[in-house]
Amino acid sequence: MNSNFDREWRIEELLDQGMMQRVGPALNVLLGGDAAIVDADGHVLWGIAVAEARREPLVLELEPVAYLASQSADQKALAGARTLLELLLRTQVRYKMASNLHLEAVAEDFESLRLEHARLQESEARYKALSGELEARVRAQVLQLEERQQMLYSAEKLASVGQLAAGVAHEVNNPLGFVRSNLATFQHYLGQFGGLKARLGEGEVAWQALDLDFVLEDGGDLLAESLKGIDRIAKIVSELKSFSNVDRASEEFLDLNDCLRQAASVIEGQLPPGVSLRLELLPLPGLVCLPGHINQMLLGLLRNAGQAISEAGRPGEIGVSSAADEQGITIHIRDNGVGMTAEQLARAFEPFYTTRPVGAGAGLGLTTARNIVLAHSGRIDLVSYRDVGTTVTLFFPLPK
Amino acid sequence: MSRVMLVDDEEGILKALKRLLRVAPCTLGNKSFSLEIESFSSPVQALERARHEPFDLFISDFRMPEMDGIEFLKAVKEVQPDAARLILSGYADLNALVRAVNEVGIDRFIGKPWNDYELLSAIAQSLAHRDLMLENRQLANLVRMEMGEKTPEAIEAERLEAMEPGITQVNWGPDGSVLLDPDR
Numbered sequence: 001m002n003s004n005f006d007r008e009w010r011i012e013e014l015l016d017q018g019m020m021q022r023v024g025p026a027l028n029v030l031l032g033g034d035a036a037i038v039d040a041d042g043h044v045l046w047g048i049a050v051a052e053a054r055r056e057p058l059v060l061e062l063e064p065v066a067y068l069a070s071q072s073a074d075q076k077a078l079a080g081a082r083t084l085l086e087l088l089l090r091t092q093v094r095y096k097m098a099s100n101l102h103l104e105a106v107a108e109d110f111e112s113l114r115l116e117h118a119r120l121q122e123s124e125a126r127y128k129a130l131s132g133e134l135e136a137r138v139r140a141q142v143l144q145l146e147e148r149q150q151m152l153y154s155a156e157k158l159a160s161v162g163q164l165a166a167g168v169a170h171e172v173n174n175p176l177g178f179v180r181s182n183l184a185t186f187q188h189y190l191g192q193f194g195g196l197k198a199r200l201g202e203g204e205v206a207w208q209a210l211d212l213d214f215v216l217e218d219g220g221d222l223l224a225e226s227l228k229g230i231d232r233i234a235k236i237v238s239e240l241k242s243f244s245n246v247d248r249a250s251e252e253f254l255d256l257n258d259c260l261r262q263a264a265s266v267i268e269g270q271l272p273p274g275v276s277l278r279l280e281l282l283p284l285p286g287l288v289c290l291p292g293h294i295n296q297m298l299l300g301l302l303r304n305a306g307q308a309i310s311e312a313g314r315p316g317e318i319g320v321s322s323a324a325d326e327q328g329i330t331i332h333i334r335d336n337g338v339g340m341t342a343e344q345l346a347r348a349f350e351p352f353y354t355t356r357p358v359g360a361g362a363g364l365g366l367t368t369a370r371n372i373v374l375a376h377s378g379r380i381d382l383v384s385y386r387d388v389g390t391t392v393t394l395f396f397p398l399p400k
Numbered sequence: 401m402s403r404v405m406l407v408d409d410e411e412g413i414l415k416a417l418k419r420l421l422r423v424a425p426c427t428l429g430n431k432s433f434s435l436e437i438e439s440f441s442s443p444v445q446a447l448e449r450a451r452h453e454p455f456d457l458f459i460s461d462f463r464m465p466e467m468d469g470i471e472f473l474k475a476v477k478e479v480q481p482d483a484a485r486l487i488l489s490g491y492a493d494l495n496a497l498v499r500a501v502n503e504v505g506i507d508r509f510i511g512k513p514w515n516d517y518e519l520l521s522a523i524a525q526s527l528a529h530r531d532l533m534l535e536n537r538q539l540a541n542l543v544r545m546e547m548g549e550k551t552p553e554a555i556e557a558e559r560l561e562a563m564e565p566g567i568t569q570v571n572w573g574p575d576g577s578v579l580l581d582p583d584r
Binding site for chain 2: 178181
């Protein structure tokens with residue numbers, strides 16, 4: 001936008017070469033053969049300027065921009081030609097002004113559009129950069145979160161593995177300890193029996209001297225205790241196996257009520273006197289599950305309930321109920337037995353945590369139960385009050 | 401006759417230990433110890449017994465209900481500071497071990513399953529070490545008495561204090577009354 005539309009115009013702009021080629025000859029004819037146009041500085045634009053020719057100024061905007069000169073034309077003709085030329089020039093000026101104005105306006109529009117566009121592009125670029133940055137930041141945050149969660153999870157897993165290892169070590173090393181020691185002692189006892197051979201002649205006296213009555217009796221006890229210890233180790237190992245097998249089994253589609261009935265019929269024969277079992281089962285939809293594990297878990301929970309009642313030393317009842325809604329299947333196993341203290345409740349799912357005397361329970365029942373429920377992406381909750389009883393709630397979600 | 405107390409919630413362990421200590425000789429060099437065993441499956445009952453009867457050696461499991469072996473031995477140490485202490489356990493994590501050494505000052509930590517010979521020599525060593533310590537103290541007291549640093553009364557007071565911890569301390573109430581500990 002360097003030129004103004006209403007600037008001063010020079011004559012050669014208004015009468016360009018093409019114009020001159022057409023106006024010049026016409027002027028020659030009009031003015032009787034001889035015409036010239038000279039600009040304000042005396043440069044000849046057309047024709048041949050003769051010094052003694054008559055001149056008429058071509059006035060535009062109060063100033064002569066050029067002169068029309070002719071030798072052959074009289075004053076009148078020259079003035080007429082001048083008027084014609086001036087008209088032509090004015091028309092040219094108007095035309096130029098209009099076209100320039102239009103060009104300016106368009107150019108201005110274009111320029112502002114261009115600027116607008118540049119600004120838009122700039123802001124778009126900024127926005128893009130920002131959103132890219134944001135995305136990157138979000139990704140980084142998500143990654144960090146995931147990492148932390150993973151770390152937490154691994155830490156928890158490690159902790160529970162550590163706990164498990166500690167429990168296993170303790171549980172196995174105890175019977176291992178006394179069985180091993182007992183066997184070493186038994187070796188010694190056998191040596192004492194061996195000593196009898198050399199003194200068979202002495203008979204009863206030698207028997208007494210070697211204290212073989214004690215050896216015989218204690219040897220029997222020793223072997224019985226060691227057998228129990230070995231059995232305990234075997235039980236721990238097999239429980240550990242089922243404990244770790246939760247994620248490897250064949251799935252079946254079945255009715256949990258059938259599992260409950262099965263478990264109830266198994267446990268009914270083992271219930272201590274004074275403990276009854278009541279089932280309140282509502283119809284359930286089928287569930288894809290690991291039947292072996294489900295049965296093992298239900299059996300364990302029912303056994304727990306029975307033991308809790310017999311420990312309370314009063315008659316009681318185990319109540320088993322099942323119900324389903326669109327969310328999933330809920331099973332309650334209630335007992336009115338001894339219940340648990342808050343501290344016991346907090347540690348109930350800990351591997352090898354048990355309130356029972358040594359050897360009675362491995363402390364893996366509820367831990368395994370929780371793992372089995374989790375393997376079915378369900379939930380297990382305990383509500384328990386001392387001397388009131390315990391309710392175990394199992395929830396299995398149904399596939400949407 | 402050395403008096404030994406065994407504490408473990410596992411009856412099988414107590415029986416096996418009693419058998420072992422009955423038949424196997426407990427010797428160190430030319431010194432031989434004959435052992436008199438008392439065993440408890442409850443640390444609480446064991447502690448009650450330790451308040452009334454002196455023992456030369458306490459052997460405790462680590463993982464027990466009621467209280468763990470470290471808590472038990474700590475309580476025992478307050479009542480009978482001169483007795484030797486061992487932990488016999490199937491498992492203890494590093495924290496427990498550190499606590500056992502730093503807070504209780506155990507002589508040995510023996511793992512289950514134990515090696516009979518190692519267990520016996522550990523018992524014999526702790527008992528011998530304890531005898532040596534007591535003898536040292538006695539001799540040092542004799543020397544101090546001869547040099548006039550200690551009176552026979554002070555030594556007697558120390559002896560009584562060792563037998564009945566707290567007997568030489570008097571609890572004065574704010575009003576000048578003497579407060580008696582109900583559980584002593």
